[in-house]
Amino acid sequence: MKAVRLHRFGGPEVLQIEEVPEPVPGHGEALVHVHACGVNFIDVYQRSGAYQSPLPRGLGLEGAGTVVSLGPGVEGVRVGDRVAWKHTPGSYAERVAVEAHDLVPIPDGVDFETAAAAMLQGMTAHYLSHSTFPLQGGQRCIVHAAAGGVGALLVQMAKKRGAIVFATCSSGKVHIAEAAGADHVIAYDKADFVEEMKRLTDGAGVHVVYDSVGKTTFDRSLDCLMVRGTMVLFGQSSGAVPPFDPQILNRKGGLFLTRPSLAWYTRDREELLRRAGDVLGWIASNQLQLRIADVLPMAEVAEAHRRLEGRRTAGKLLLVP
Secondary structure (H helix, E strand, O other): OEEEEEOOOOOHHHEEEEEOOOOOOOOOEEEEEEEEEEEOHHHHHHHHOOOOOOOOEEOOOOEEEEEEEEOOOOOOOOOOOEEEEOOOOOOOEOEEEEEHHHOEEOOOOOOHHHHHHHHHHHHHHHHHHHHHOOOOOOOEEEEOOOOOHHHHHHHHHHHHOOOEEEEEEOHHHHHHHHHHOOOEEEEOOOOOHHHHHHHHOOOOOEEEEEEOOOOOOHHHHHOOEEEEEEEEEOOOOOOOOOOOOOHHHHHOOOOEEEOOOHHHHOOOHHHHHHHHHHHHHHHHOOOOOOOEEEEEEHHHHHHHHHHHHOOOOOOEEEEEO
């Protein structure tokens, strides 16, 4: 079978399509024929070496497909099931062996591409808005990169919870954040988002900032928070935030800072199924709009990474084997 392999860290050009042996599902695993797999910034970090791991290795973490065989000891999953997953290394492949307890059923009315696109980004938006800082009606939040995959979903979920949403994005993508339901959209390439936020809130600030950008937004995002506000840093698309003195949090109003990831919010199967069930169920019932930017053949994986890194996408990028 064909799979993407990484033999050295570097730019998109290091990604190779190779013939590799088909996985044999071990104890508790299911072999899945992959119909679509998602492309995410964590894949870029792993490819570049920002997140290092032993080489050679596969790439990709999420996908959707059909179960074709089962290893011993599998319960709750059957051959022929339509399933999706969010954290199985090597998912850029024609077939992948997935821990059965990591698989979630795809509901009727949701196709494979949509399910693959929803797993990481959809559940990330869910844990941020429902658990890390569980928004309540009337609370104010900033969503950076609001036209991106996670951002647009997070705006929608924040509005479902009754929040007042301030979204930031480039001027060319304002329409996406507006369509997601943001109350105020600030084009960061045309206005200072701190000054705009303070003007729009009469200086009150926001309860929480959801920041996936990192280096270029972190310091100024702290200036947007009200007293005892919460900074949720969940990504670093512009680079890692440098070390800083925690006393800054005190000086700016006794602020809270957290650096979460999806793994800590899907620690058992019950939590995984609940989050995935909400996300996929909302999509199936048209309560949540998922934007797929493009679907590329797996052979064009390097181009997919170039588009993602160059911020030339508005929504989710998918690969199909």
